[in-house]
Amino acid sequence: MTAKGKKKQATGKATKKVQKKVQKKTANTKKVTEKVTKPGKKIAVKTTEPKVVTKAATRPDFAVVGKSPRRLDGPGKTTGAATYVDDLRVADCLVGYILTSPCANARVKSIDVSKARAFPGVHAVVTAENFPGDNQVGVVKLDQPLVVSDRIRWYGDRIALIAAIDRPTALRAAALVELDVETLPSVHDPLEALADDAPRVHTEGNLAAKMVVRKGDFAEALKQADVVIERLYSTGHQEHAYLETNGILAELQPDGGMLLRGSMQCPFYVQKIVARVLQVPHSKVRAVQTTTGGGFGGKEDYPSEPAACAAILAKVTGRPVKVIYKRDEDIARSSKRHATKIKHILAAKKDGTLLGAKAEVYVDAGAYLGLSAIVAERANASAGGTYVVPHVEVDTYTVYTNNPFGGAFRGFGAPQVSFALESQMDLLAKELGRDPLELRLQNALHKGSLSPTNERLRDEPQATQTMEIARDRCGWDKRRKAVAVHNATDRYNKKGIGAASISYGCCLHAGGQHLEGSASLVQVHPDASVSVAIGGAEIGQGAYQVMALLAAESLGLPVENIRVLDTDTSLVPDSGPTVASRTTVMSGNAVLDATAQITQRMLAVAAKHLETDLKHISLRAGQVLIDGKKSKLSVAELIALCFTQKVNLTASGWYAPPRKQWDRETGTGQGYSVYCYATMVAEVTVDTVTGLVTVDKVTAVHDIGQAIFRAGVEGQIHGGVVQGLGYAIMENLVVQDGKILNPGFTDYLIPTSMDIPEIDIALIEEPYDRGPYGGKGIGEPSLIPVAPAIANAVANALDLRLYDLPLTPERVKMAWDARELAEN
Amino acid sequence: MAIELILNGEPTQLDAPGSARLLDVLREHGHTVGVKEGCGEGECGACTVLIDDVPACSCLMFAGQANGHRVDTIESLSQGEPHPLMDAIVDAAGVQCGFCTPGIVLSAKSLLDNNPKPTREEVQVALSGNLCRCTGYHRIIDAVQSVAKNSQAKTRRP
Ligand code: FES
Ligand code: FES
Numbered sequence: 001m002t003a004k005g006k007k008k009q010a011t012g013k014a015t016k017k018v019q020k021k022v023q024k025k026t027a028n029t030k031k032v033t034e035k036v037t038k039p040g041k042k043i044a045v046k047t048t049e050p051k052v053v054t055k056a057a058t059r060p061d062f063a064v065v066g067k068s069p070r071r072l073d074g075p076g077k078t079t080g081a082a083t084y085v086d087d088l089r090v091a092d093c094l095v096g097y098i099l100t101s102p103c104a105n106a107r108v109k110s111i112d113v114s115k116a117r118a119f120p121g122v123h124a125v126v127t128a129e130n131f132p133g134d135n136q137v138g139v140v141k142l143d144q145p146l147v148v149s150d151r152i153r154w155y156g157d158r159i160a161l162i163a164a165i166d167r168p169t170a171l172r173a174a175a176l177v178e179l180d181v182e183t184l185p186s187v188h189d190p191l192e193a194l195a196d197d198a199p200r201v202h203t204e205g206n207l208a209a210k211m212v213v214r215k216g217d218f219a220e221a222l223k224q225a226d227v228v229i230e231r232l233y234s235t236g237h238q239e240h241a242y243l244e245t246n247g248i249l250a251e252l253q254p255d256g257g258m259l260l261r262g263s264m265q266c267p268f269y270v271q272k273i274v275a276r277v278l279q280v281p282h283s284k285v286r287a288v289q290t291t292t293g294g295g296f297g298g299k300e301d302y303p304s305e306p307a308a309c310a311a312i313l314a315k316v317t318g319r320p321v322k323v324i325y326k327r328d329e330d331i332a333r334s335s336k337r338h339a340t341k342i343k344h345i346l347a348a349k350k351d352g353t354l355l356g357a358k359a360e361v362y363v364d365a366g367a368y369l370g371l372s373a374i375v376a377e378r379a380n381a382s383a384g385g386t387y388v389v390p391h392v393e394v395d396t397y398t399v400y401t402n403n404p405f406g407g408a409f410r411g412f413g414a415p416q417v418s419f420a421l422e423s424q425m426d427l428l429a430k431e432l433g434r435d436p437l438e439l440r441l442q443n444a445l446h447k448g449s450l451s452p453t454n455e456r457l458r459d460e461p462q463a464t465q466t467m468e469i470a471r472d473r474c475g476w477d478k479r480r481k482a483v484a485v486h487n488a489t490d491r492y493n494k495k496g497i498g499a500a501s502i503s504y505g506c507c508l509h510a511g512g513q514h515l516e517g518s519a520s521l522v523q524v525h526p527d528a529s530v531s532v533a534i535g536g537a538e539i540g541q542g543a544y545q546v547m548a549l550l551a552a553e554s555l556g557l558p559v560e561n562i563r564v565l566d567t568d569t570s571l572v573p574d575s576g577p578t579v580a581s582r583t584t585v586m587s588g589n590a591v592l593d594a595t596a597q598i599t600q601r602m603l604a605v606a607a608k609h610l611e612t613d614l615k616h617i618s619l620r621a622g623q624v625l626i627d628g629k630k631s632k633l634s635v636a637e638l639i640a641l642c643f644t645q646k647v648n649l650t651a652s653g654w655y656a657p658p659r660k661q662w663d664r665e666t667g668t669g670q671g672y673s674v675y676c677y678a679t680m681v682a683e684v685t686v687d688t689v690t691g692l693v694t695v696d697k698v699t700a701v702h703d704i705g706q707a708i709f710r711a712g713v714e715g716q717i718h719g720g721v722v723q724g725l726g727y728a729i730m731e732n733l734v735v736q737d738g739k740i741l742n743p744g745f746t747d748y749l750i751p752t753s754m755d756i757p758e759i760d761i762a763l764i765e766e767p768y769d770r771g772p773y774g775g776k777g778i779g780e781p782s783l784i785p786v787a788p789a790i791a792n793a794v795a796n797a798l799d800l801r802l803y804d805l806p807l808t809p810e811r812v813k814m815a816w817d818a819r820e821l822a823e824n
Numbered sequence: 825m826a827i828e829l830i831l832n833g834e835p836t837q838l839d840a841p842g843s844a845r846l847l848d849v850l851r852e853h854g855h856t857v858g859v860k861e862g863c864g865e866g867e868c869g870a871c872t873v874l875i876d877d878v879p880a881c882s883c884l885m886f887a888g889q890a891n892g893h894r895v896d897t898i899e900s901l902s903q904g905e906p907h908p909l910m911d912a913i914v915d916a917a918g919v920q921c922g923f924c925t926p927g928i929v930l931s932a933k934s935l936l937d938n939n940p941k942p943t944r945e946e947v948q949v950a951l952s953g954n955l956c957r958c959t960g961y962h963r964i965i966d967a968v969q970s971v972a973k974n975s976q977a978k979t980r981r982p
Pocket of ligand 1: 860861862863864865866867868869870871872881882883884
């Protein structure tokens with residue numbers, strides 16, 4: 001299908017005036033490429049330009065917002081000039097090495113580092129015994145020693161920190177550390193960990209946190225129900241596999257403070273923990289984010305730990321210390337997407353109306369709390385999905401085990417629960433003999449309905465729209481029939497098509513709203529160039545480009561005039577983490593708050609100079625306009641004029657959303673500031689001989705408010721779909737008795753260029769009135785529906801449901817063969 | 825040992841143990857930090873260099889193996905007029921975190937040098953040794969194809 005010239009594109013709602021706009025084709029992006037089919041070879045995939053569906057009668061006429069100017073950080077990254085932390089060169093720098101535990105659970109009898117310390121080239125060995133600071137850390141709860149003293153709880157626990165002249169020296173010294181332990185029985189399953197006689201990871205017990213949703217009365221739903229679907233689901237750990245491993249450089253400052261530069265998603269966390277560990281005020285700790293090679297949540301809280309280690313070693317040695325993880329170290333020590341077990345019950349009437357959802361969610365936190373309870377909060381809030389469900393009962397248990405620890409990962413607890421719920425929806429449809437998409441449409445949240453967490457939604461939900469557009473765009477009915485016809489005759493290559501729909505609360509949950517404020521600093525220079533600093537981080541997603549576009553639009557300057565500075569705790573106050581798809585809204589609004597102050601001052605000068613009233617003046621694309629028409633003054637000239645008149649063109653900006661009303665006891669109320677809706681349809685081929693699932697196509701329909709950096713929106717969707725595909729069918733972290741057996745890319749497989757599906761995108765652009773120029777988030781909604789859509793497509797292909805992610809070839813094959821055996 | 829090689833077109837002598845990884849020697853002694861380490865086991869392609877125009881994982885090579893060879897890193901493509909692939913990959917929005925980008929540009933260059941008109945599938949195959957966790961690959965593949973197309977347009981013109 002070509003994007004241009006094809007007018008006929010049903011959007012589903014005939015009653016609504018839906019204006020469709022086909023995005024302009026850029027010179028080098030392809031709409032459609034030929035399908036090449038060679039026997040036995042993978043089909044080359046095509047991509048299409050995203051379709052824009054907007055309901056506003058006219059789309060706002062922006063100068064730069066919504067366009068795709070080339071990324072300002074692109075050239076540096078392409079030429080190799082961009083400086084990642086390991087590219088920093090400082091004199092006298094030592095290598096920091098962290099020695100971790102050889103077992104999952106043990107009492108430490110002794111740690112003897114005397115030989116290691118005496119090894120030539122070693123400058124320091126720090127253990128709990130000689131720890132020169134506060135050894136207790138933790139992002140939410142201080143339940144974790146930076147270096148263990150008497151007790152080991154998982155393989156990632158740190159035994160000793162070593163600073164040496166180079167890595168081989170550090171490794172040799174590490175081998176000389178003598179550790180005497182008494183191993184203890186360990187626990188590796190969250191359900192087993194809750195048993196009374198389970199080994200205790202912490203003395204107070206293994207239940208780290210518990211949260212609930214109580215809406216209506218689920219027993220009542222059961223009473224009224226004609227159909228009840230009850231199943232147990234499990235999801236495995238997922239590794240972030242950002243391409244740049246964790247790394248940090250710590251440099252002691254003359255005043256006893258510390259400068260930390262490195263790969264991170266939240267410099268403020270690093271600042272806070274390092275200040276705590278060194279026992280110095282925040283003002284003396286400066287954390288600067290270097291160009292970061294991917295994060296996906298994995299660099300939210302974890303980088304604080306190597307940062308604190310590097311800082312301690314820098315303090316002890318008085319020399320700069322750099323800690324760079326090798327890939328196996330990174331995988332073994334950093335956080336993972338939580339493994340979960342989920343029991344889910346759906347109750348419905350014969351006609352398909354949902355009555356109730358009940359879920360028990362068991363979240364494997366690992367040995368320390370980290371962000372687990374926060375992640376669990378989102379899992380807890382997602383059990384009813386994007387549907388009208390009168391009775392909801394959720395119990396979410398966050399459980400300590402001796403496993404690798406769970407943390408933030410794109411989707412933050414929602415992907416696991418969405419997999420369970422969206423599988424349930426398909427099972428329900430099957431039970432009722434209904435079309436699964438139609439069943440979703442019947443129950444979708446709509447204007448004025450109460451959400452599963454009992455929130456009267458302020459903004460009109462776009463759930464129905466995303467479903468209808470997805471259905472029409474992929475030719476759902478035709479494809480469902482076509483695969484059925486195909487499968488009737490082909491035993492070996494089964495085809496399937498499946499859908500999944502989500503709503504995702506953009507920005508932090510109400511439970512974390514005390515952290516929900518973000519800052520900016522905007523400085524216009526006399527030559528009309530602009531420096532912008534934000535508290536959000538650029539982790540590849542294009543946040544800086546979004547900020548540049550917003551600042552350019554607001555100041556009436558070309559995008560090239562804007563420079564976004566490396567995120568730095570000394571430039572802006574604590575703005576919280578770069579998570580929850582919140583950067584566009586939070587940092588974006590903060591930038592606009594600053595630029596609004598500056599433009600106000602500029603406009604006053606312009607009005608006086610042009611001898612007209614303020615209300616006639618505006619700035620756009622380098623020109624000062626009077627009543628929308630070019631004046632004799634350019635924005636650059638106006639800026640110069642402001643400087644000669646000594647007008648201050650620097651401002652700091654701030655944004656905090658309105659307070660949300662939330663009841664922790666019942667888990668109900670206003671969970672989030674705003675929701676993003678998405679529906680995806682996946683089409684797959686399953687080889688019944690090998691169990692291999694190939695994802696042929698994903699249709700992704702997203703409600704995004706207003707696209708700010710359009711190519712970035714598309715990039716997030718492409719990346720999210722492919723990462724979600726990895727989660728669905730290939731990424732299988734093997735954890736045995738708490739030890740990761742495949743800490744490398746040789747046997748932890750992530751998608752390559754050969755594994756990608758065709759991706760067809762449609763965007764619903766309904767501006768969010770509290771977003772910057774109407775923008776919302778996209779980072780996480782682009783991943784969450786992928787795995788359930790694929791799982792549903794696989795179930796459709798095989799007429800066989802799998803309940804455990806990932807759907808590896810082994811699992812698919814075993815399930816298929818088991819049924820064949822049973823039937824014959 | 826003294827390793828003699830033509831590094832990015834310049835005859836260069838690097839003083840390093842022959843058993844050191846070429847990756848480390850290029851980063852530490854060659855000042856070519858565009859060569860990245862993503863995995864250290866030949867899986868991700870972030871460390872890709874061209875040895876006599878053939879892409880190789882520098883993390884799997886001893887420095888001594890480069891002795892007497894031409895070694896090109898991403899830095900060689902930015903000397904003077906930047907290689908059209910570099911512009912194309914930015915224009916196509918094929919760069920996000922950028923950590924994979926230098927390796928990908930080198931693999932793609934080698935492909936285009938040998939096969940100026942690759943099909944989409946051939947590009948996919950050529951890049952299959954370069955992992956990218958951010959972009960989902962489509963826009964990178966687009967970029968490579970756009971360069972192929974433009975260079976054909978150029979050669980067709982008299
Ligand atoms: S670092 Fe060489 S292939 Fe990954
Ligand atoms: S752009 Fe981040 S790994 Fe490719």
